Amino acid sequence: MYITCLDLEGVLVPEIWIAFADAVGIPELRRTTRDEPDYDKLMKYRIDILKQHGLGLKEIQATIEKIDPLPGAKEFLDELRANCQTIIISDTFDQFAGPLMKKLGLPTIFCNTLEVAPNGEITGYKMRCEKSKLTTVKALQSIGYETIASGDSFNDLGMIQASKAGYLFRSTESIIKEYPQFPAFTEYSELLNAIKKEISK
Helix, strand or coil, X not given: CEEEEECCECCXXXXXXXXXXXXXCCHHXXXXXXXXXXXXXXXXXXXXXXXXXXXXXXXXXXXXXXXXXXXXXXXXXXXXXXXXXXEEEEEEEHHHHHHHHHHCCCCEEEEEXXXXXXXXXXXXXXXXXXXXXXXHHHHHHHCCCEEEEEECCHHXXXXXXXXXXXXXXXXXXXXXXXXXXXXXXXXXXXXXXXXXXXXXX
């Protein structure tokens, strides 16, 4: 029994923080897990910048409402879910994910949550569990599933390495070069075919 675990941002939807950075004109917020492997360090950096500029959850959600899935993402996800149980495992937050999940046909997502003050200021965040992507994959394996995983960033490598089959998707040249053992795809058709081939073994 297989279950496929997918990253969200960069794989199915554009990077939320990059879209927000462009919308508000703060290039420092374009930094993502592709650039910074330490997620806690990255989030503290983001929260500090938001505070400096007086920006909060409302402003980010206004940008998210305008974000659409990447071209072909919903069709890919629909076909994948018809062939295999699928979960999106993301380091994004409940407060960000809702509108995007509606546009993707309401797939299952495991993510984290933001700590938000009454005035909308983002004051911190809570991870669902430590090393959430790797921990989730291992938990699924512990209840009898073989996992297949795909993502684009440093924080996806744990679940990719721990899975029976793992693929990089639209990743950076540096990550692809550093982890040549993982097939790297740029098209949904390639990723879908690789997953179908694996589950048909």
